[in-house]
Amino acid sequence: MGGVGGERREPAQPLSIQQRLAEAMAELEAVQTGVAQAEEELRSAAVTVRSANRAVEVTVGPQGELTGLRFLDGKYRTMAAAELAASVLECAGQARTRMSRRVMETFRPFTEPSARVPELTGVDVDWSRVFGPQVLEEPGGAPGRVGDRRLRDEIVEDAEDEANHG
Incomplete structure (x- = not known):
């Protein structure tokens, strides 16, 4: 058929x-x-x-x-x-x-x-x-945002570590 x-x-x-x-x-x-x-x-x-x-x-x-x-x-x-x-x-x-x-x-x-x-x-x-991860970011996007966020996270983590261990 x-x-x-x-x-x-x-x-x-x-x-x-x-x-x-x-x-x-x-x-x-x-x-x-x-x-x-x-x-x-x-x-x-x-x-x-x-x-x-x-x-x-x-x-x-x-x-x-x-x-x-x-x-x-x-x-x-x-x-x-x-x-x-x-x-x-x-x-x-x-x-x-x-x-x-x-x-x-x-x-x-x-x-x-x-x-x-x-x-x-x-x-x-x-x-x-x-x-590196920047190659996947959109052209014209906010440069350094990933790195800036990571740096802020490390600063926050350091402050938390001092508070927890100090």
């Missing part, structure tokens, strides 16, 4: 193990090629960020390494050392986070399940473990 107008349809033939293996091998080869292309693309990648006060510009490479540092418009001459250091660190952190997100986006297709071979579920990558 089944089919339109009482026609009888043959059920689709399941793929043989050899056919499934061939598809899986082809998919794995495509993934290997894609990963090699992604790695090649990222080898020459760079991200440049300017500080909020526009006094510093930092460039990082694909592994988050500092590859460039520029002091803009002589603004650094009027800045306190701590302020200049904070600007450099701010820029470097933002640039590393942006590069991390670029790496994540480049490799995202390899973390998703295969449409052709359901058994290939994609690589499971814990990006926060690789790059």
Whole structure:
């Protein structure tokens, strides 16, 4: 039975193990090629960020390494050392986070399940473990909120410890 107008349809033939293996091998080869292309693309990648006060510009490479540092418009001459250091660190952190997100986006297709071979579920990558938890925070969100909360928790815990043991 089944089919339109009482026609009888043959059920689709399941793929043989050899056919499934061939598809899986082809998919794995495509993934290997894609990963090699992604790695090649990222080898020459760079991200440049300017500080909020526009006094510093930092460039990082694909592994988050500092590859460039520029002091803009002589603004650094009027800045306190701590302020200049904070600007450099701010820029470097933002640039590393942006590069991390670029790496994540480049490799995202390899973390998703295969449409052709359901058994290939994609690589499971814990990006926060690789790059740190800030990489998963929304861009433009409140910077440092996680760290600030942790610091406040430690201060509270220290006060509680002293009260309980003092």
